[in-house]
Amino acid sequence: MKTLVIFAISIVMLSGQAIAQQITVRDSVIEKAVLQISASNIKTTVNELVALHTRHNLSTKNDPARGIGAAAQYLSNKLNGYIKNSAGRAIVEKVEYRAGGKDTRLSREITLTNVVATFKGSNKDDNRIIVLLAHYDSRADNNSDSTAFAPGANDNGSGVAALLEIARILSGMDIPVTIKLMFLSGEEHGLLGAAYMASVAKKENWNIIGVLNNDMIGNSRTSSTDVSNNTKVRVFSENIPYVESDEMKKSRVFNSSENDSKSRQLARYIKETGERYIDNMEVKLVYRNDRFGRGGDHTPFCKEGFTAVRICEYHENYDRTHQPVTVKNGIELGDMPNGVDFEYVRKNCGVNLSSLLNLSFAPSLPQNVKIDISDLSNNTKISWESPKEGKKPSAYYILIRETDKSNWERKVRINGNNIELHLSKDNYLFAVQSVDNEGHESLAVFATGGSSK
Numbered sequence: 249m250k251t252l253v254i255f256a257i258s259i260v261m262l263s264g265q266a267i268a269q270q271i272t273v274r275d276s277v278i279e280k281a282v283l284q285i286s287a288s289n290i291k292t293t294v295n296e297l298v299a300l301h302t303r304h305n306l307s308t309k310n311d312p313a314r315g316i317g318a319a320a321q322y323l324s325n326k327l328n329g330y331i332k333n334s335a336g337r338a339i340v341e342k343v344e345y346r347a348g349g350k351d352t353r354l355s356r357e358i359t360l361t362n363v364v365a366t367f368k369g370s371n372k373d374d375n376r377i378i379v380l381l382a383h384y385d386s387r388a389d390n391n392s393d394s395t396a397f398a399p400g401a402n403d404n405g406s407g408v409a410a411l412l413e414i415a416r417i418l419s420g421m422d423i424p425v426t427i428k429l430m431f432l433s434g435e436e437h438g439l440l441g442a443a444y445m446a447s448v449a450k451k452e453n454w455n456i457i458g459v460l461n462n463d464m465i466g467n468s469r470t471s472s473t474d475v476s477n478n479t480k481v482r483v484f485s486e487n488i489p490y491v492e493s494d495e496m497k498k499s500r501v502f503n504s505s506e507n508d509s510k511s512r513q514l515a516r517y518i519k520e521t522g523e524r525y526i527d528n529m530e531v532k533l534v535y536r537n538d539r540f541g542r543g544g545d546h547t548p549f550c551k552e553g554f555t556a557v558r559i560c561e562y563h564e565n566y567d568r569t570h571q572p573v574t575v576k577n578g579i580e581l582g583d584m585p586n587g588v589d590f591e592y593v594r595k596n597c598g599v600n601l602s603s604l605l606n607l608s609f610a611p612s613l614p615q616n617v618k619i620d621i622s623d624l625s626n627n628t629k630i631s632w633e634s635p636k637e638g639k640k641p642s643a644y645y646i647l648i649r650e651t652d653k654s655n656w657e658r659k660v661r662i663n664g665n666n667i668e669l670h671l672s673k674d675n676y677l678f679a680v681q682s683v684d685n686e687g688h689e690s691l692a693v694f695a696t697g698g699s700s701k
């Protein structure tokens with residue numbers, strides 16, 4: 249007995265550090281919603297999309313059983329079926345736009361269709377909108393070939409299937425803010441459908457607080473290195489925003505906020521919330537807008553000044569993406585359903601849904617979040633104003649990290665609209681979130697000390 253005790257103590261001492269416990273509070277409404285996500289439904293959707301043979305942007309629009317027209321109709325039918333449960337809160341639209349022709353990646357000018365499901369927020373005083381994207385077009389290895397088999401099971405049947413599950417679940421829920429699920433065409437020929445929707449959003453001044461683009465969220469096995477892992481997903485976010493005024497640039501340089509764009513705060517939010525609700529899942533923040541030389545539908549939204557990120561599998565399989573369906577040297581090529589890990593898609597769908605719901609239940613952002621830099625002090629005074637619209641916060645969270653850390657390290661709950669911390673403003677970065685009684689927090693607002701003259 250004595251020996252055992254000594255052994256146990258030495259293990260603790262050898263480990264050299266205390267084991268910190270973390271308090272995790274899950275909202276039962278969000279938890280129940282996430283539990284409704286079905287890997288089997290996701291599998292059915294992916295198989296039904298693949299059965300349409302191709303969803304190439306120039307493929308037929310007149311055949312009810314194949315081509316991009318059939319795909320748009322399939323999505324519209326599914327969504328219209330789900331929203332029957334929404335008591336009139338949701339609508340489904342086919343949004344048409346012109347694309348292609350001379351000097352574009354599409355050989356002729358055509359009309360393409362985005363399918364958009366809008367779940368109207370129940371709080372009339374709150375005009376916030378959260379947007380989820382998934383492109384539904386597909387391509388073969390030759391991107392000009394509009395008739396070849398282009399299954400697109402993972403790229404991007406996986407993202408589409410996840411958004412359809414979210415539509416099904418949202419149809420039975422009452423959400424205070426408006427949610428738009430956009431099923432986009434034109435991605436494989438230059439992000440055309442996303443560019444069109446982003447331009448409409450900008451022109452009509454939509455109050456979008458976050459855009460989550462899901463593109464390829466189902467592959468969990470690498471090509472060539474044969475790594476298999478379905479417990480990690482990437483969230484890509486821009487560093488310095490695409491749209492940055494001179495004023496914003498001055499503030500960034502003065503405040504050292506180059507790692508704190510709004511899109512980066514959204515990415516960190518998805519990590520915190522996704523990991524709060526989804527077991528066996530680590531959300532990896534990738535501090536670049538997208539992969540080398542490759543793009544996604546979040547980018548046109550970033551370019552219009554919106555806060556937008558891309559959610560994407562951690563491991564890619566280049567034998568499957570944009571490849572002909574065949575077997576070469578014993579290796580299966582092509583983007584077929586047997587390359588999709590449906591349990592992995594279910595978890596990634598849960599990362600989306602939990603982030604989306606937590607954000608939509610949260611109060612709006614604190615305003616005018618400022619660090620007092622008027623004197624030399626080893627204390628830091630931070631102040632902010634309550635949001636003007638939406639639900640009133642019951643408290644605020646102060647987020648704290650050292651300047652060389654990539655993610656927030658501490659989170660302190662504060663009543664009132666200011667705080668003095670016994671930490672030097674020169675050694676830490678700070679942000680503030682609004683939070684309600686149930687623990688739904690807003691996105692973080694980075695605290696600034698003004699800008700240089």
Ligand SMILES: [Zn+2]
Binds near residue numbers: 403464
């Ligand atoms: Zn894609």
